[in-house]
Amino acid sequence: MMENVDKYELIMSSSRKLIEEIGFSALTMDKVAQKAGIAKGTVYLYFKDKNELMEKVLSLGFKRMFERIKGKVEKEKGGIEKLKTLISENLNYIYENRYFFKTIFLDEVNIVFLKKKSKESLNLRRKRYTNFIGEIIKSEMQSGRFRGDLDPLKVGYMLASLIKTNAIYNFINDKYELTEGMIKKDSEDIFNLLIHGIIRPHT
Amino acid sequence: MMENVDKYELIMSSSRKLIEEIGFSALTMDKVAQKAGIAKGTVYLYFKDKNELMEKVLSLGFKRMFERIKGKVEKEKGGIEKLKTLISENLNYIYENRYFFKTIFLDEVNIVFLKKKSKESLNLRRKRYTNFIGEIIKSEMQSGRFRGDLDPLKVGYMLASLIKTNAIYNFINDKYELTEGMIKKDSEDIFNLLIHGIIRPHT
DNA sequence: TTGCATAATGACTTTAAAGTCATTATAATA
DNA sequence: TATTATAATGACTTTAAAGTCATTATGCAA
Known part of the structure; x- marks a missing residue:
């Protein structure tokens, strides 16, 4: 099946642009075809179905990110330097591809299929939390017990994320029944x- | 519009159970009605549409969590104690409602509409990262520079989450064009x- | 116990998007 | 240029789930 690489790439890049512009929930095969300036049937000559197309687009996005970060990080010597590089390269990549990751990060399934108003109401709830x-962190900063050089709201957001991530980590490893301990x-x-x-505290 | 509260609650709890059992992507109004043991039309007597039903179910879930955590945290005195309580109460709540949050956390839109095989392939990619x-963190732990009492894989997972969360935080605050600085x-x-x-380092 | 209002039903209609395929266009080869 | 193979088309079919509504059931007040 001698694929026309150019058209394959065209469909891939058109899909990616659409994801950036309208998100996953509104993306249809008709729109992909329209964006690429080809007929819908043609899309199906290069991709078995919508699932395969989306998988390929997402895979490519993550593959590129991983390869770039890996390349940069492996040039560094110590673990500390590696971590520093990893973080900044990861952030750089995210912001270079900001509209792609905006969709990836924000279009969580728990809100993606909801209407705008409902989304806003749920986001408001998250924000309140x-x-x-x-606020707790802010007051500790003001009293001098916490470092004052960080945005307390952002730290709050990160703490919420750490908590969530901890749970995700367990779920992914099929740990659903946790003891109190x-x-x-x-x-x-x-x-x-x-x-x-x-870091290890020096005693 | 004198609502029958019992039936309203019945539909809410049936939806919630369904979310826990099959996730968002597979949830249909027919299934909700079936689960509740009523006709589909009845569901529409209590909820305008699917969007409203999902919004109410999600809202209730978060509202309950927030209220419980808030109640416990506000009983504590210092910021440190407040944070400790917050984290453990949040985790407790998550695990008490584990199948609900499993769906909320894991059914991200970027994979939810994909088939099982595609999901696995993307999860594998995430895992590799x-x-x-x-591994970087592990080697630092082994060399003694990092504390050795943490699961290095979990810390790695959390670092990835911190990076992601940092970006989300900016996006949510409409910061899309970041300078290099x-x-x-x-x-x-x-x-x-x-x-x-x-914590503030004591100099 | 009858009549009325409210609640419930589920077969049916609508909607929207995925996926197909007979037909047409293009390009390569002889 | 004629022949054939390959690529592209888009109107059409299928699918699936949301949403509707004429009909039926239930419960309550007179």
Whole structure:
């Protein structure tokens, strides 16, 4: 099946542009074809179905990101330098491809199929929670117990994210039934990470 | 419009159970009605449309979580204690409602509409990246520069999450055009948070 | 116990998007 | 240029799920 690489690339890039412009929920095969300036049937000559097309577009996006970061990081020597590079390269990549990752990050399924108004109402709820956390952190900063060089709201947001991520990590590893002790350990880990970071305290 | 509260609650709880069992992508109004043991038309007597039903179910879930955490946290005195309580209460709530949050957390739109095989392939890609980060952290732990009491893979996962969250935070605040300096600042903030935490170093 | 209002039903209609395929266009070869 | 193979087309078919509404059931007040 001698594929016309140019048209394959055209469909891929058109899909990617559409994802950036309208997100996943509004993306249809008709729109992909229209964006690429070809007939819908042609899309199906290069991709088995919508699922395959979306998978290829997403895979490519992550593959490129990973390869670039990996390349840069492996040039660094120490672990600390590696981590620094990893973080800044990852952020750089995200912002270079900002509209793609905006969709990836924000179009979570729990809100993507909802109407604009409902989305806003849920986002407001999330914001209220992170503000709540942010206020606690802010007051600790003002009293001098926490470093004052960070945006307290952002730190609040990150703490919420750490909590969520901890749970995701367990779920992904098929840990659904946690004992009280395991939850306690996780809580302490998150707390210590947030407060003291991961560096070894010199005693 | 004297609503029959019992039936309203019945539809809400049936929807919630369905979300836990099959996720958002497979949830249909027919299934909701079937689960509740009523006719589909009845569902539309209590909820304007599917969007409204989903919004109400999600809102209730988050509202309950927020209220419980808030109640517990406000009983604590210091910021440190508040944060400790917040984290453990949040985790407790998540695990008490584990199948609900599993769907909320894992059914991200970027994979939810994909078939199982595609999901697995994308999850593998994510795993490869977090493993990559985890290995760096692990070697630092082994050499004694990082504390050794944490699961390096989980820390890697959390770092990936911090990076992602940082970007989301900016996007949510309509910051899409970041200067090089802003990205640098963000990178440093994440790095410092991860390494040193948020406590003020005593000089 | 009858009549009226409210609630519930589920077969049916609508909608929207995926996916197909007979037909047409293009390009390569003889 | 004629012949054939390959690529492209878009009107049409299928699918699936949302949403509707004429009909039926239920419960309550007179």
